[in-house]
Amino acid sequence: MHIRTFRAASLQDALEEIRQQMGTDASVLHTRQVRDGWMGWLGRTYVEVTAGLRDSTHTSTSDSLHEDRTEGSTLGDEHESPRRSMFMHSSSMLAGPLQAYREQLIEAGVAASTADRWLQATESFAAGLGESHGPPWMEHLQRSITRELRLAGPIRTQPGSKHIVALVGPTGVGKTTTIAKLAAGFRIEERRRVGLVTIDTFRIAAVQQLEAYAEIMDLPMEVVEKPAQMQPAIERLGDVDLVLIDTAGRSPASDARIDQLVELLQMAQPDETHLVMAATSSVATLRSVLRGFAPARPTAAILTKLDEATSTAGVLSAITASDQFPGIPMSYITHGQQVPDDIQVANAETLLSRLMPNTLQSQHLDAA
Known part of the structure; x- marks a missing residue:
């Protein structure tokens, strides 16, 4: 998969640049808001979009924006809404097994945008290894999630120190x-x-x-x-x-x-x-x-x-x-x-x- 990152003043500008340079088959893998300046202060806000284009021609993507409809979200709305409003719906490029995983993840309560992020990373990981014929999808999905998982380790004590x-x-x-x-x-x-x-x-x-x-x-x-x-x-x-x-x-x-x-x-x-x-x-x-x-x-x-x-x-x-x-x-x-x-x-x-x-x-x- 060919992957490039674009920065523009708005999502629409970024998408237009992606379509011009990578074509309509490109799919959005990752979006975020960034600010220039010293440590993000006193600078302008941009939209940074990472897009991918598979080498094969059988995949396709939709340019429609993807809106997360997870019911009852509270903190999730605050953390996911910027991503939701800018996330392109590209689940239809997903391999057949990953489509089934996506349905199960959403049924388990995972926001659609989070499921797409995990699964697109999974597919990219498999593609990077050159595994195009029946790769171990579950193992790659677990690795993708592990990258986002933080582990604190156990409580550590020292004798004589409270x-x-x-x-x-x-x-x-x-x-x-x-x-x-x-x-x-x-x-x-x-x-x-x-x-x-x-x-x-x-x-x-x-x-x-x-x-x-x-x-x-x-x-x-x-x-x-x-x-x-x-x-x-x-x-x-x-x-x-x-x-x-x-x-x-x-x-x-x-x-x-x-x-x-x-x-x-x-x-x-x-x-x-x-x-x-x-x-x-x-x-x-x-x-x-x-x-x-x-x-x-x-x-x-x-x-x-x-x-x-x-x-x-x-x-x-x-x-x-x-x-x-x-x-x-x-x-x-x-x-x-x-x-x-x-x-x-x-x-x-x-x-x-x-x-x-x-x-x-x-x-x-x-x-x-």
């Missing part, structure tokens, strides 16, 4: 159980001294649950109700290597509750803040969570309930990097209720192993 980690997120995603899994792993496997803090005083059961885990593992635990109590509580934990802070579940749409959380975190001064999200959530919900908890400045994300998710395509489309969204690094994934077994450091292989629903992925469509 490392503070807070877990935040909406209600029902499994923060308390995840805290217990992390605490058990560091206490038993890493031989670290661990202390627990909970500020989930809204749910008595959550406090009792964490107290039970603390008693079983013989860990010090403190309950905090007000910001002023945070630092004294952390000090009372003593000479521990790791402090894990469990927070109350909050609606990402409740600005007041998020502000309370931010105030508590400011008093705790955590070294890391992990946003806990459920893999079973819709793409719209995940994007709402990412937007709503942005004031908490999460440094990484933990994905729970992976065992209950039918596929990971939707969640990956919400957390991976794009031109309009830097992505959020993944630290851990959980796949069950067993403490401490059902947790592991996030890795691309596991996150992509069930990218598609089993009914489609098991076929791989490589023979089509």
Whole structure:
């Protein structure tokens, strides 16, 4: 595939230049808005369009603009709308297996523009390798998504140095159980001294649950109700290597509750803040969570309930990097209720192993 990048004052000007220089068979692979000047400041805004033209003549493309109609998008609208408004609908150049993948990705909640970006990168990757007869499409698709996936690695502690980690997120995603899994792993496997803090005083059961885990593992635990109590509580934990802070579940749409959380975190001064999200959530919900908890400045994300998710395509489309969204690094994934077994450091292989629903992925469509 012959690929060129064009810059113009508007999308229409860029498309016209592409048609003049590459012909009507060229397809848009990538668009973004750029600004010249020093580090993007004090400059003019341009549209940068990357177009591709296959060497073979059997492919075609439409010059009509592609509009994403993903229902219920919240954060996605903000991050995807510039791309949506400038993205050429070129899915009809896609090979037969990739067309089927596109349908499944969109059905899983992936925005059409994101699906097109992934699949066009997949086709370009295969073309670059000279694989034109039945390439392993699924493997190439997984590689394309991996390029946009950010991995944070595990929490790292040093003996004798107190490392503070807070877990935040909406209600029902499994923060308390995840805290217990992390605490058990560091206490038993890493031989670290661990202390627990909970500020989930809204749910008595959550406090009792964490107290039970603390008693079983013989860990010090403190309950905090007000910001002023945070630092004294952390000090009372003593000479521990790791402090894990469990927070109350909050609606990402409740600005007041998020502000309370931010105030508590400011008093705790955590070294890391992990946003806990459920893999079973819709793409719209995940994007709402990412937007709503942005004031908490999460440094990484933990994905729970992976065992209950039918596929990971939707969640990956919400957390991976794009031109309009830097992505959020993944630290851990959980796949069950067993403490401490059902947790592991996030890795691309596991996150992509069930990218598609089993009914489609098991076929791989490589023979089509």
